[in-house]
Amino acid sequence: MSDNLIDTSGLSKSYSGSPALRGLNLAVPRGSICGFLGRNGAGKTTTLKLLLGMLRPDAGQIRLFGEAMDSEASLIAARRRIGFVSEDKELYPFMNVGQTIRFTRALFPGWRRDLEEKYMELFRLPLMKAVPKLSKGMRTQLMLLLAMARGAELLMMDEPTSGLDPAMTEDILRALADLATVGQSTIFFSSHQLAEVEQICDRVCIIDQGQAVIDGDLDDLKSQYRRILLTFDGMPPSALASLTGVDHLRQRGRTASLLAHGNVDLLVDQARELGPTSVEVRPVTLKELFLDHVRGE
């Protein structure tokens, strides 16, 4: 029984002929913090826009909170429970912080005054300052406040920590961890900062050329993948590539580097039979997992 807050199947979208998404299957379970990774132009922002109804899919289905998003009414109902932080963190240029908060507050009957005050105090945002005069960090904090104080069950963010200094980044991550713990919110965000994703996410989805190439629990992925380094006397045998469980093979001189997945012990045995002079098995970092899956070969 899955309680996925976000569920897409076969989601496709093209812009004037060139495909941005080709059958994306994505599932974000309740209570998880899911990192959405991909190269620039792989389809991350398109996905977020589709989920929020700013774009309409060419094919495929979207379910939010278990409900099919097939009409404007269903989208509006979903948006009452979602908080969104856009990539450039743009808000209304003619308002100040206080007005922006009042404006947003008026639209959400479930607004949490206590959260609003908590984050106002935590972030120390100046109430009377005009929004365009805020630094990017403060705008991010304001958008986060607006997203969280509305009592959202699901938070969707496009590169929340881009352009922020390490101290502010840590503040934001801490706020997210807190939301997941106390508020039991589900968080789905796209990011280029692998280190942060490894720190805070328990799920990860990697998208490449419009499709999900990895989607699962991050710790499980780390358990299932291994890097195996084999050195040979001569050139590494070509039979290496056809061993079961080899996701990716790279050769440098007399060393072969395998990204292995699944029954790693069996694979190591089979690899040993090919007569390497040394065998080394190492854990795989998210960075390696990412790079090996998006190299676009």
Place this chain on the structure above:
Amino acid sequence: MNLRIHFSTGVPIYLQLMEQIKHAVETNAIRAGEQLPTIRKIAEELTMNPNTVARAYRELERDGIVEVRHGSGVFVAGQPSSANKTAEIRQAGEVLRSAIERGMALELSEAELRRVFEEELSRWQENVTPPRRQR
């Protein structure tokens, strides 16, 4: 309990947390019957995902190291003194220290020495597991 997680090494975080808690129990940093920090506390202190902390606690409970008392918290499982491996750990440390000194005397680099260690460890694991088809 002094917990430190390395988020970017590729080792699953819940496993790291489990190892550190086990180590704390073995070295008596935290004793049988004592309460472990709440999930919220650990997640807050280390700025990490609470689900991962929860998972570590679940696995530790499954392994019998801790027990979850609903409503009260998570406690170190009461076990007889067999859990205390402080002496053995100290001994192993001494053995390895002399091996490292001798390895360094052979003018191997730290990385090379580490590779040799891991190679030997895998070989040892292989010999210990049930018989398989030999080369």
Place this chain on the structure above:
Amino acid sequence: MLWFKAWLETRWRFAFLAGSTLLIWLTPLWIPATGVHTSVPAARFWMVIQLASVLLFIFTAIFLAGSGINTQGMYTFTPGFHGSMLFTLSLPISRRRLLFVRAGLGALQTCVLVVIMVVYILHLRPETTSVLQALIYLTRTIVCTMAIYAFSVLLLCVLDETWHVSGAFLFWTIVFLLQSKFDWVARVSPLRGMSLNCYPITAPIPWTPVIASLALTGVFMWIAVVVVQRKEY
């Protein structure tokens, strides 16, 4: 709060237009004051006023539509949308409501200015006007101006902003040319409905252009809503 936000975005342009409108209208008062002798006969002068008024109504409608409908705070002639559009679109508000609030406020602003101008015209009028006649003139002017306004709203939803003003003026110029050639156009044209040339103040309500304008306003807005609902951002 949506109305307040729309007001914050458009107040300066509204103030600018109100100010310049008043300035233009007050011009006739200066001429005698500066001692320049006008040999313009009263009837001619009155015709100029009538023509200028129609043009001003049209311009007001177009300008305020542009000010309200185009996105968050960018000036009418700048293409592309402001990033805050993404924030707005992620809110639980239907696109129809978003359009109606923006269009609505601009419409109200237009009406305010139209009322000011109508009052002033009536003030300039040599003969006295009964209240009923004044109300008739005001009502038909507002209704016809709304048709022009609604068309501008539609254009803004369909075209890039840069084409809006020229597109609107072009359209109404064509209507103007057609109405002198084709009778049926003349009968339903909002331009005629607000013109004092065609329907002097003493005339009864010109039902045809008024109803036609109402219908046109409805149609233009309906199409605009459909377009906005299908738009992709």
